[in-house]
Amino acid sequence: MSAIDQKHIRNFCIIAHIDHGKSTLADRIIEMTGLLTSREMQAQVLDNMDLERERGITIKAQAVRTVYKADDGEEYLFNLIDTPGHVDFNYEVSRSLAACDGAILVVDAAQGVEAQTLANVYLALDHDLDVMPVINKIDLPSADPERVKEEIEDVIGIDAEDAPLISAKTGENVHEVLEQIVRKIPAPAGDADAPLKALIFDSVYDSYKGVIVFCRIREGSVKKGTPVLMMATGARADVVEVGTFGAGQFLPCEELSAGMVGYITASLKNVKETRVGDTITNAERPCDEPLPGYKKVNPMVYCGLYPADGAKYPDLRDALEKLQLNDAALQFEAETSVALGFGFRCGFLGLLHLEIIQERLEREYNLDLVTTAPSVIYKVHKTNGEVIDLTNPTNMPDAAEIDYMEEPMVKAEIMVTSEYIGAIMDLCQERRGIYQSMEYLEEKRAVLHYHLPLNEIIYDFFDALKSRSRGYASFDYEMLGYQRSELVKLDILINKEEVDALSFIVFAGSAYERGRKMCEKLKAEIPRQLFEIPIQAAIGSKIIARETVKAMRKDVLAKCYGGDISRKKKLLEKQKEGKKRMRQIGNVEIPQKAFMSVLKLDDD
Amino acid sequence: MRELELYLHIPFCERKCLYCDFLSFPADDDVRERYVGALKNEILSHRGWAREYAVTSVFIGGGTPSVLSAGQMGGIMETLHKVFRVNADAEITAEANPGTVTQEKLTGWKDSGINRISFGLQSVRDKELKMLGRIHTFEEFTESYRAARAAGFSNINIDLISAIPGQTVQSWRETLKTAAELGAEHISAYSLILEEGTPFYERYGKEPGSGKNGGIQKGYPPLPDEESDRRMYEDTKSLLKSYGYHRYEISNYAKEGRECRHNLGYWERKEYLGLGLGASSLLEECRFHNTEDMSRYLNLFAQGREPGPADAREGIEKLTREDQMAEFMFLGLRKTEGIRADDFFRQFGRALRDKYGVQIEKLKNRGLLEEEEGRLRLTERGTDVSNYVFCEFL
Numbered sequence: 001m002s003a004i005d006q007k008h009i010r011n012f013c014i015i016a017h018i019d020h021g022k023s024t025l026a027d028r029i030i031e032m033t034g035l036l037t038s039r040e041m042q043a044q045v046l047d048n049m050d051l052e053r054e055r056g057i058t059i060k061a062q063a064v065r066t067v068y069k070a071d072d073g074e075e076y077l078f079n080l081i082d083t084p085g086h087v088d089f090n091y092e093v094s095r096s097l098a099a100c101d102g103a104i105l106v107v108d109a110a111q112g113v114e115a116q117t118l119a120n121v122y123l124a125l126d127h128d129l130d131v132m133p134v135i136n137k138i139d140l141p142s143a144d145p146e147r148v149k150e151e152i153e154d155v156i157g158i159d160a161e162d163a164p165l166i167s168a169k170t171g172e173n174v175h176e177v178l179e180q181i182v183r184k185i186p187a188p189a190g191d192a193d194a195p196l197k198a199l200i201f202d203s204v205y206d207s208y209k210g211v212i213v214f215c216r217i218r219e220g221s222v223k224k225g226t227p228v229l230m231m232a233t234g235a236r237a238d239v240v241e242v243g244t245f246g247a248g249q250f251l252p253c254e255e256l257s258a259g260m261v262g263y264i265t266a267s268l269k270n271v272k273e274t275r276v277g278d279t280i281t282n283a284e285r286p287c288d289e290p291l292p293g294y295k296k297v298n299p300m301v302y303c304g305l306y307p308a309d310g311a312k313y314p315d316l317r318d319a320l321e322k323l324q325l326n327d328a329a330l331q332f333e334a335e336t337s338v339a340l341g342f343g344f345r346c347g348f349l350g351l352l353h354l355e356i357i358q359e360r361l362e363r364e365y366n367l368d369l370v371t372t373a374p375s376v377i378y379k380v381h382k383t384n385g386e387v388i389d390l391t392n393p394t395n396m397p398d399a400a401e402i403d404y405m406e407e408p409m410v411k412a413e414i415m416v417t418s419e420y421i422g423a424i425m426d427l428c429q430e431r432r433g434i435y436q437s438m439e440y441l442e443e444k445r446a447v448l449h450y451h452l453p454l455n456e457i458i459y460d461f462f463d464a465l466k467s468r469s470r471g472y473a474s475f476d477y478e479m480l481g482y483q484r485s486e487l488v489k490l491d492i493l494i495n496k497e498e499v500d501a502l503s504f505i506v507f508a509g510s511a512y513e514r515g516r517k518m519c520e521k522l523k524a525e526i527p528r529q530l531f532e533i534p535i536q537a538a539i540g541s542k543i544i545a546r547e548t549v550k551a552m553r554k555d556v557l558a559k560c561y562g563g564d565i566s567r568k569k570k571l572l573e574k575q576k577e578g579k580k581r582m583r584q585i586g587n588v589e590i591p592q593k594a595f596m597s598v599l600k601l602d603d604d
Numbered sequence: 605m606r607e608l609e610l611y612l613h614i615p616f617c618e619r620k621c622l623y624c625d626f627l628s629f630p631a632d633d634d635v636r637e638r639y640v641g642a643l644k645n646e647i648l649s650h651r652g653w654a655r656e657y658a659v660t661s662v663f664i665g666g667g668t669p670s671v672l673s674a675g676q677m678g679g680i681m682e683t684l685h686k687v688f689r690v691n692a693d694a695e696i697t698a699e700a701n702p703g704t705v706t707q708e709k710l711t712g713w714k715d716s717g718i719n720r721i722s723f724g725l726q727s728v729r730d731k732e733l734k735m736l737g738r739i740h741t742f743e744e745f746t747e748s749y750r751a752a753r754a755a756g757f758s759n760i761n762i763d764l765i766s767a768i769p770g771q772t773v774q775s776w777r778e779t780l781k782t783a784a785e786l787g788a789e790h791i792s793a794y795s796l797i798l799e800e801g802t803p804f805y806e807r808y809g810k811e812p813g814s815g816k817n818g819g820i821q822k823g824y825p826p827l828p829d830e831e832s833d834r835r836m837y838e839d840t841k842s843l844l845k846s847y848g849y850h851r852y853e854i855s856n857y858a859k860e861g862r863e864c865r866h867n868l869g870y871w872e873r874k875e876y877l878g879l880g881l882g883a884s885s886l887l888e889e890c891r892f893h894n895t896e897d898m899s900r901y902l903n904l905f906a907q908g909r910e911p912g913p914a915d916a917r918e919g920i921e922k923l924t925r926e927d928q929m930a931e932f933m934f935l936g937l938r939k940t941e942g943i944r945a946d947d948f949f950r951q952f953g954r955a956l957r958d959k960y961g962v963q964i965e966k967l968k969n970r971g972l973l974e975e976e977e978g979r980l981r982l983t984e985r986g987t988d989v990s991n992y993v994f995c996e997f998l
Contacts, residue, residue, distance in 0.1 A: 530970060530989060553834055555989040556795070556854060563611055563870050564884045565935065566891050566921060569998075572934065576995040 006259040007187045011079045011216065013096055015124055016106035017114035017474060021136040025106055025168040025177070026064075026080060032174055033066035033078060063202075063214055063261055065244045065251070070182045078181065079245075079261035081201065083120075091297045091349075092202070094123055095277045098293060099201040099216035099261060102130040102185030104177065105152075109135045109143035109165070112151045113441070115415040115474035121156050132184045133160045134177055139167040155441045188259030196220035196228070196282040198256075199291050203274040205325035209241070211268040212250070214261075215280055218291060221257035222264060222280070229283040231290040235273035236283055237266035271328045297329045299347025300408070300479070301354055301374045301458050302391040304335060304501060305361070306343030308368035308581060308592050313342045319365035320344060323357060330357060335392065339501040339585050340370055340595070345392055348374075351458050370583070370592045373504045376454045379406040379482055393503040396489045399540060406482040408454040411436075413476050418444045420469040427468055431456035432507060451480060453507070490515055492522070493536040493543075497586045501595055515545040518597075525594035528552035533588055608657035609869045610688065612643070612680065613880035614669040615898070618704065622737035623765075625799035627882040627896055628667035635898075640676045642905035643880050644683040646894075649905070649913045650877070654688045660874075661695040661866040664718070670700040674712030681716035690717070695865045697722055697761070700752075702745035710755035720864075721752050722761040722792075728782040729775050732768055735825065737803075742782075749786060759862060761790035766836040768796050769808070770825030776836045777843060784847035789862040793840045794855050795833070837988075852940050854987060871935045873928075885917075889928060892920040925952070929959060934994035937973075942981025956980070963996040 016022040063081045070076055083096040097103065103124040107117060124131050133152050135145045145165045152160040164180060166173040197219040204212050222228065226239045243252040244262045256262040268274060276297075279290035307316045317334075324330050331347035348354040354374060361367045378390040381403045390396060412433070416424050421438075428435070428450045436449035452461075457477070465473045488511050492502035502522075506514050515537030522535045526549050537545040582589040616636055617628045631639075662684065669677070677698070684690070697720040698713060710721075727733050728742045740748075752760060762783045766776050783791055798805045807824050828836065841851060849857035856867065869876060878885040882896040894916040895901050904915045923931070929952055936943035945956040957964070964980065967973040972986035972993050986993050 530972075530992065552989055552992070553830065554795075554837065555991040556987070563876055563878065563886070564893070565870065565886070565931065566884065566893070566919065569931070569934075572991060572994050572998055575991060576998045579995060 015120040017116040133163040190258030194219040223255040227283040304372035306340040410477040416473040519547040523547040609876035645905040664698040703740035933997035
């Protein structure tokens with residue numbers, strides 16, 4: 001395939017709202033283009049991390065190259081670039097799109113256009129991609145493809161007249177999708193003789209090859225030995241290998257030239273040097289200017305991660321370092337908590353990113369973790385004129401030193417069917433949302449525009465949204481900036497001792513309510529001990545809520561049957577094991593999960 | 605001569621009680637007969653080494669050993685005496701369920717060498733007995749009790765359970781008083797444990813007295829609340845004391861000199877051999893138990909086979925020095941008199957303080973242990989939360 005010309009290349013991605021069948025369609029395309037035999041097909045080959053498969057979402061953008069022999073008798077080379085499907089990874093989505101020439105828009109034939117559908121389409125149109133709609137899940141009894149077609153035309157404003165009606169699950173009509181890719185998605189352009197200009201849309205770390213950079217060649221060409229320069233980070237290296245993407249494997253080739261999608265390796269040690277969105281050029285023959293749109297992604301949400309077993313601290317550090325090799329957005333630095341000992345303050349793109357990292361640490365590195373309440377970055381304006389970025393509630397300055405504080409706001413778009421508008425507006429109200437506007441997309445569906453404080457949505461906003469709309473609402477957001485706000489630090493005292501890991505920052509008007517719930521939650525989580533334990537919530541020196549864990553009265557194994565001491569011992573060992581998993585704070589033993597209970601205050 | 609205790613398991617009952625998670629089930633005559641044969645065969649399998657030991661106590665437990673006929677029990681005892689060297693003054697206990705014994709059966713037991721009876725009474729209120737799924741009434745118990753006395757048994761235990769559904773502080777006091785007034789030599793007073801896999805566990809969930817039990821909604825009487833549970837527990841001590849019983853272990857009370865020697869053996873880590881289905885043993889610092897699979901047991905010890913003494917053993921655990929010391933503590937401390945530092949030193953060649961000084965100090969400071977004349981024992985509060993104390997030594 002080395003001699004293939006640009007007009008036989010199609011670089012595209014699939015965009016969709018979560019669960020509308022993006023990965024399934026990708027599987028079918030790969031399967032039907034015959035690069036893999038059916039035997040090699042595993043469900044959802046693009047998602048090669050176990051975790052991704054289980055959660056049914058795509059975390060890292062990936063790419064695959066397949067060969068399609070079209071009805072016109074010509075062979076076409078398809079580069080399918082997979083994009084993550086969650087707002088946390090918005091920037092990665094945007095870079096993946098920038099690597100494509102067209103996008104397949106998958107819309108669920110039953111659910112129709114959703115908030116992320118819109119957000120992704122707008123993103124695709126921003127990148128001048130040709131969007132080709134496909135209506136999926138026509139095998140569902142509730143499918144209504146004609147309505148959905150109209151919706152696509154009315155709401156999004158793109159022609160859906162000849163959108164293929166498919167079932168990615170059964171394979172029905174997927175052939176038509178392949179033909180439309182050839183006909184509707186433009187072939188790449190770009191001068192292969194111009195200076196190298198390539199967009200990085202992802203990178204992974206491999207312990208043998210070092211960093212593997214996924215890129216789209218816009219101009220020029222690159223091959224083994226080419227001296228390259230990452231224009232934003234300034235990293236330089238000589239190319240060791242170039243190649244294209246098989247399914248789940250790398251296929252080395254001679255050269256990558258304008259229009260192609262592939263990878264390069266250059267014995268780079270850290271993905272930090274190969275930031276997504278950066279432009280690769282030839283160090284000896286650089287291009288005039290980098291491709292537009294690069295930005296450094298910054299964490300939005302912070303939390304403390306501590307090993308449940310203090311002795312595992314070095315293991316946690318190693319694991320975080322390894323994960324960071326592959327995830328430039330993950331940040332961490334050492335911190336110490338009185339309650340939890342040594343750990344790390346970690347920064348994430350969002351709550352999903354946090355959950356994924358936490359799960360990967362637990363599964364892939366076998367670590368038991370204690371997570372503290374996630375926090376956003378507050379700006380604290382001190383009376384002395386200093387402004388600090390506060391990522392850890394513990395570092396909040398004394399109230400007397402604070403002039404005022406600001407918190408990050410987001411612009412949220414919530415798409416909801418009309419019967420739940422009231423419920424969702426109530427929810428936004430409770431979360432301190434500021435109503436902006438509402439538009440009806442059609443008779444029964446509307447988009448609500450709100451400005452919301454980020455700290456109100458990082459806990460459980462998604463869950464609340466889903467439960468109050470019976471799953472019918474969808475949600476997307478983008479950062480808006482900072483806004484002045486009345487914020488206080490809420491401290492939790494257990495047996496009169498302040499537990500730093502449980503402190504959090506909260507809107508002053510919600511402090512009493514949150515403090516009360518927090519005490520109730522902790523009361524339920526902390527087992528009875530030898531003495532009575534007061535649990536208090538305080539702002540400064542003022543106690544605002546209190547609960548009491550009564551003293552344990554009886555803890556006896558009365559019976560010993562037929563000399564079965566082994567069983568008795570096992571029961572005691574189990575009890576002892578349970579105690580080991582607890583944190584000793586003063587005289588009180590606190591179960592690890594109590595520290596996480598702050599995350600779920602609104603589940604009642 | 606080395607001493608040994610024997611435990612014989614009879615895994616049969618007429619009907620399973622609702623709280624019971626013991627290895628026991630109803631069975632027909634044929635299975636019972638085959639089991640008795642297998643048990644005798646198992647006893648015989650030990651004849652190669654049995655005479656090296658002097659048997660100080662025998663405990664025939666269940667299930668309900670009294671579901672066996674006088675002849676079956678006599679046969680087992682005869683085999684036992686043939687194989688083992690049972691001391692003339694050995695304590696030989698058999699458990700009996702009220703309503704399953706007759707004067708005739710009891711006389712047969714007495715003749716076979718059994719000298720102590722343990723009755724599972726549990727409550728004196730018929731309503732509570734029914735609630736527990738017991739097969740007998742209080743009336744039937746008193747008949748059985750009198751029959752045992754008439755048969756010549758001068759050492760009788762009565763098992764009682766507190767904190768059962770529907771029980772009140774008042775009814776528990778009545779149960780205690782009635783049992784004490786009958787003049788039994790020994791009373792075991794347990795507090796109900798909801799064991800997983802039992803109907804009671806299904807009904808009442810896990811925490812007795814938590815108030816969250818689902819039993820009430822389903823129309824079952826509630827478990828006593830925490831306050832009542834607590835009072836029942838305290839009443840047990842004071843009431844039995846006033847009748848001349850002293851507590852010598854967490855849940856066991858006896859008149860002077862009538863402590864159950866067999867049970868004390870468990871707390872003192874004496875060697876014991878378990879015979880029968882699922883029976884546990886401690887021998888040469890190994891803990892193990894027999895198979896719990898009835899058909900396997902019956903096959904291994906079937907008539908005409910020449911089984912080896914270890915054929916049915918499972919779950920063999922060789923106790924390390926560390927295990928032995930921990931057991932010494934958490935078993936020994938169950939006794940009201942506690943443990944002696946001297947004994948610890950004699951057994952392990954190491955000072956108690958050297959090994960567990962930190963834990964002992966901590967527990968003493970918290971008022972859970974007390975020390976007196978070289979003895980270490982649980983305080984009242986320590987007894988209440990004994991599991992907490994024992995965990996410290998694991």
